Amino acid sequence: xxxTFTEDQLLFQExxxxxxxxxxxxxxxxxxxxxxxxREDALWAxxxxxxxxxxxxxxxxxxxxxxxxxxxxxAQECGYVALPEPLVHTALVAVPALCDIGGxxxxxxxxxxAAGEAKVVVGLEQNMLxxxxxxxxxxxxxxxxxxxxxxxxxxxxxxNESVDPSRKLYAVDIDAAAAPVVEGEQAQRIVARxxxxxxxxxxxxALGLAQRMVDMSVQYTAERQQFGVPIGSFQAVKHHxxxxxVRLEYARxxxxxxxxxxxxxxxxxxxxxxxxxxxxxxxANLAAKNCIQVHGAMGYTWEVDLHIFMKKAWALANxxxxxxxxxxxxxxxxxxxxxxxxxxxxx
Amino acid sequence: xxxxxxxxxxxxxxxIAGWLQDNLRGEFEKLRYRGGPxxxxxxxxxxxxxxxxxxxxxxxxxxxxxxYGGRACSIEQQVIFFEEYARAGAPGRVGHIGExxxxxxxxxFGSDEQKAKYLPGIVAGTQLWCQGYSEPGAGSDLANxxxxxxxxxxxxxxxxxxxxxxxxxxxxxxxxxLIARTDPDSVAHKGLGFFLxxxxxxxxxxxxxxxxxxxxxxxxxxxxxxxxxxxxxxxAPGDGWKVxxxxxxxxxxxxxxxxxxxxxxxxxxxxxxxxxxxAAADPVIRQRIAKAHAELKIMRYNAMxxxxxxxGGDGSLQKEALIYKLYWASWHRSLGELAMDVMGPECEIxxxxxxxxxxxxxxxxxxxxxxxxxGTNQIQRNIIAERGLGMPKEPRGNA
Numbered sequence: 001x002x003x004t005f006t007e008d009q010l011l012f013q014e015x016x017x018x019x020x021x022x023x024x025x026x027x028x029x030x031x032x033x034x035x036x037x038x039r040e041d042a043l044w045a046x047x048x049x050x051x052x053x054x055x056x057x058x059x060x061x062x063x064x065x066x067x068x069x070x071x072x073x074x075a076q077e078c079g080y081v082a083l084p085e086p087l088v089h090t091a092l093v094a095v096p097a098l099c100d101i102g103g104x105x106x107x108x109x110x111x112x113x114a115a116g117e118a119k120v121v122v123g124l125e126q127n128m129l130x131x132x133x134x135x136x137x138x139x140x141x142x143x144x145x146x147x148x149x150x151x152x153x154x155x156x157x158x159x160n161e162s163v164d165p166s167r168k169l170y171a172v173d174i175d176a177a178a179a180p181v182v183e184g185e186q187a188q189r190i191v192a193r194x195x196x197x198x199x200x201x202x203x204x205x206a207l208g209l210a211q212r213m214v215d216m217s218v219q220y221t222a223e224r225q226q227f228g229v230p231i232g233s234f235q236a237v238k239h240h241x242x243x244x245x246v247r248l249e250y251a252r253x254x255x256x257x258x259x260x261x262x263x264x265x266x267x268x269x270x271x272x273x274x275x276x277x278x279x280x281x282x283x284a285n286l287a288a289k290n291c292i293q294v295h296g297a298m299g300y301t302w303e304v305d306l307h308i309f310m311k312k313a314w315a316l317a318n319x320x321x322x323x324x325x326x327x328x329x330x331x332x333x334x335x336x337x338x339x340x341x342x343x344x345x346x347x
Numbered sequence: 348x349x350x351x352x353x354x355x356x357x358x359x360x361x362x363i364a365g366w367l368q369d370n371l372r373g374e375f376e377k378l379r380y381r382g383g384p385x386x387x388x389x390x391x392x393x394x395x396x397x398x399x400x401x402x403x404x405x406x407x408x409x410x411x412x413x414x415y416g417g418r419a420c421s422i423e424q425q426v427i428f429f430e431e432y433a434r435a436g437a438p439g440r441v442g443h444i445g446e447x448x449x450x451x452x453x454x455x456f457g458s459d460e461q462k463a464k465y466l467p468g469i470v471a472g473t474q475l476w477c478q479g480y481s482e483p484g485a486g487s488d489l490a491n492x493x494x495x496x497x498x499x500x501x502x503x504x505x506x507x508x509x510x511x512x513x514x515x516x517x518x519x520x521x522x523x524x525l526i527a528r529t530d531p532d533s534v535a536h537k538g539l540g541f542f543l544x545x546x547x548x549x550x551x552x553x554x555x556x557x558x559x560x561x562x563x564x565x566x567x568x569x570x571x572x573x574x575x576x577x578x579x580x581x582x583a584p585g586d587g588w589k590v591x592x593x594x595x596x597x598x599x600x601x602x603x604x605x606x607x608x609x610x611x612x613x614x615x616x617x618x619x620x621x622x623x624x625x626a627a628a629d630p631v632i633r634q635r636i637a638k639a640h641a642e643l644k645i646m647r648y649n650a651m652x653x654x655x656x657x658x659g660g661d662g663s664l665q666k667e668a669l670i671y672k673l674y675w676a677s678w679h680r681s682l683g684e685l686a687m688d689v690m691g692p693e694c695e696i697x698x699x700x701x702x703x704x705x706x707x708x709x710x711x712x713x714x715x716x717x718x719x720x721x722g723t724n725q726i727q728r729n730i731i732a733e734r735g736l737g738m739p740k741e742p743r744g745n746a
Contacts, residue, residue, distance in 0.1 A: 128692060161697035163708060169696065226488035227743035234741070236725035289680075292715045296486050296723065297513050297565075300716045302557035310559075314687075315695045322692050324629065 024081040048116020061110035067263035079208025084166040092201040133170035146180035198320035203280035210287035251279035274326035284313035382439030385713030398472030416470035433608025445469035445476035479525025496527035517566035529584035539587030673727035683711035
């Protein structure tokens with residue numbers, strides 16, 4: 001039994017953390033809200049150069065051949081800065097889906113994704129809308145029991161505004177020209193895995209978002225003075241922060257455990273993912289609520305950066321399966337005939 | 348104990364309901380369900396025109412004494428008025444700060460001259476008010492006011508300088524009532540004055556604050572040598588805190604009933620959505636809706652109990668009133684969460700660009716402010732513990 005990460009995994013996290021915190025500032029995110037696409041080619045090129053777009057691409061296709069477990073800490077860092085670029089989607093959803101599909105399509109696109117030359121997005125019916133379809137070079141789209149691959153010229157997009165101005169969502173109509181690449185049971189399996197990967201990515205980002213809101217609020221409550229002392233010295237304020245800390249720390253283990261289950265293709269991976277997403281998104285929502293509260297009225301302004309993180313947490317909680325969906329999945333598992341839940345069934 | 352309305356009261360209900368039906372149409376039709384909290388930036392001019400229409404019908408300041416232009420309605424009739432107003436979907440009142448706060452304060456503490464000068468404009472809906480309490484350094488620590496008022500003998504006026512913040516409707520208002528330090532050497536709640544200041548003058552600048560909803564209802568207000576007539580201080584210099592605290596009692600008065608009817612409208616909307624999108628079949632959602640319904644009823648019964656205590660004079664108003672802000676703000680914040688859970692994954696999607704929120708999405712964001720303004724939940728709990736239960740005061744530094 002070992003819940004710790006390796007030295008290499010932690011070192012990689014540290015270097016990615018440094019890069020993201022220096023580059024992806026709240027000012028830069030606000031600037032991206034004003035741009036047409038909300039995305040920056042230069043930043044994507046830098047992420048590719050760091051090997052991040054190819055993290056989970058097999059070495060044979062020019063990637064680093066890493067797993068979801070290797071990427072989960074990086075997804076947390078993406079959450080911490082509320083990265084608008086679709087990095088988590090690429091590494092945790094699109095690349096694994098391409099690998100699952102395999103064949104010519106994978107051979108053709110994986111090296112380009114690793115090199116940062118192409119973006120691939122996955123659109124599942126569970127999500128209704130497709131993230132970042134406007135910058136995608138290839139769209140993998142679920143239509144009923146089939147998975148289709150479409151290039152931008154084969155689809156028409158309708159933009160939908162998100163509560164998180166960084167998220168770019170599209171309704172995608174496919175022209176008849178796009179043919180199914182996978183059908184039937186295989187397609188269902190790929191769709192199910194993509195949903196789990198997406199949920200894991202959201203959960204990991206939620207951990208980072210919660211941590212960011214906590215860090216901002218600890219700093220603010222140490223600086224803001226009322227009654228002649230920092231407001232953070234009041235128990236009523238401390239307890240708000242402590243309540244988040246408890247929820248957040250206890251959400252980390254389920255997320256890491258789910259990443260392990262996905263990376264090792266464990267039979268109960270879906271259950272672990274549902275648990276992780278529920279725990280992490282609950283922690284992030286509590287963090288948003290309490291951190292706005294301890295910021296007082298400032299927390300309710302557009303000017304203070306808190307809402308950048310609060311709104312991403314709000315959006316992620318409801319995508320790749322909302323709380324009701326994931327609770328139902330856990331419930332079904334518990335009540336399944338012959339469910340083994342006790343000793344020997346921890347993992 | 349008599350928890351019902353009299354025949355006379357029911358007649359009154361028919362009268363106000365009929366009036367609203369006859370008047371909330373035509374140019375005012377579009378104001379239905381608009382301009383409430385989270386939506387106060389909408390239709391300010393039209394809502395002021397509506398305010399004046401209400402005045403023509405005698406439906407402003409219904410609880411005020413007749414000598415000041417009010418209708419002298421009983422508590423029961425005020426309850427009915429607010430119920431019917433909300434039921435009709437009549438818009439958020441732009442005159443509510445004047446009617447609910449400034450006016451009652453002037454009636455209770457003001458001079459005859461102040462009453463004659465200010466009350467008619469409030470009753471007529473022609474003059475709007477805003478409240479200048481909070482400052483950048485005076486939020487929870489409200490007494491830490493830094494805005495100064497010095498009396499200029501030569502001009503015979505008070506000269507006011509400083510900054511107020513979170514001021515609702517400042518950009519629409521004709522007057523601001525504010526607290527400022529009349530004794531520059533004083534600290535905390537001593538040495539403050541309560542002033543009635545005209546907004547349309549060179550020394551007053553209003554800057555809107557953009558909220559997380561992307562819209563602006565609150566403002567910063569900068570006073571730079573703004574003038575205030577010698578006759579426009581309420582009470583004596585140094586009485587400001589006493590007057591301001593007296594006013595807080597009005598804030599928890601009968602206007603809460605209108606707020607509860609608005610809550611009922613929001614809850615109705617959540618229930619309708621749950622029926623429509625199937626969320627009502629989810630037993631967890633059903634229980635949460637039932638809980639919200641029960642808690643809203645608790646608020647209503649207690650408001651009426653509190654108000655009948657006031658009219659019966661059994662002296663129980665104050666401690667009950669301490670609880671109310673914490674209860675409704677927390678309830679409303681939970682309603683926002685419930686609304687988003689009922690919406691499900693669609694709660695992420697906005698109806699239109701740029702950043703136009705649906706009513707429920709705006710509510711979900713706006714309720715985050717409810718547990719902060721007018722005394723945070725934390726301050727409310729301190730007040731309940733210290734003033735209500737008589738527990739020892741929390742150490743609060745040296746300020």
